[in-house]
Amino acid sequence: MSVIEAYDIKARKKVSMKDPQPYLMKNGSWALKGTSSETGIKLFKIVGRTKPSITQSRFEAFKNLFTSRKCECDKEC
Numbered sequence: 001m002s003v004i005e006a007y008d009i010k011a012r013k014k015v016s017m018k019d020p021q022p023y024l025m026k027n028g029s030w031a032l033k034g035t036s037s038e039t040g041i042k043l044f045k046i047v048g049r050t051k052p053s054i055t056q057s058r059f060e061a062f063k064n065l066f067t068s069r070k071c072e073c074d075k076e077c
Contacts, residue, residue, distance in 0.1 A: 006043040008036045017043050022052050 004017045017034035023044075025031055031046045 004032060004034070004045070006032070006034070006036075006045040008039055008041065008043065010039040010041055011036065015039075015043075017045070020052075020054055022054065024051075 004020050005014045006017050007013070008015045016037045017032065018037050020032040020034040023031045023033045025046075029046060029049055030051050031044055032052060034043050035041065036043050
């Protein structure tokens with residue numbers, strides 16, 4: 001998954017965005033909404049007229065979280 005960066009006002013620098021979701025604005029432009037990896041505040045980044053493609057959906061992230069867990073017996077369950 002590519003790292004999406006946006007400006008964090010609290011940290012006063014660009015940080016990586018966690019859980020970016022595409023958002024269609026009223027004027028027809030697309031943006032990305034997410035949370036800051038450092039401070040946890042909401043981030044918003046305008047990306048243009050074409051819909052952004054995000055490689056990993058929220059469902060796939062949860063699926064990977066639960067399928068890659070290891071048991072107490074050192075086996076992948």
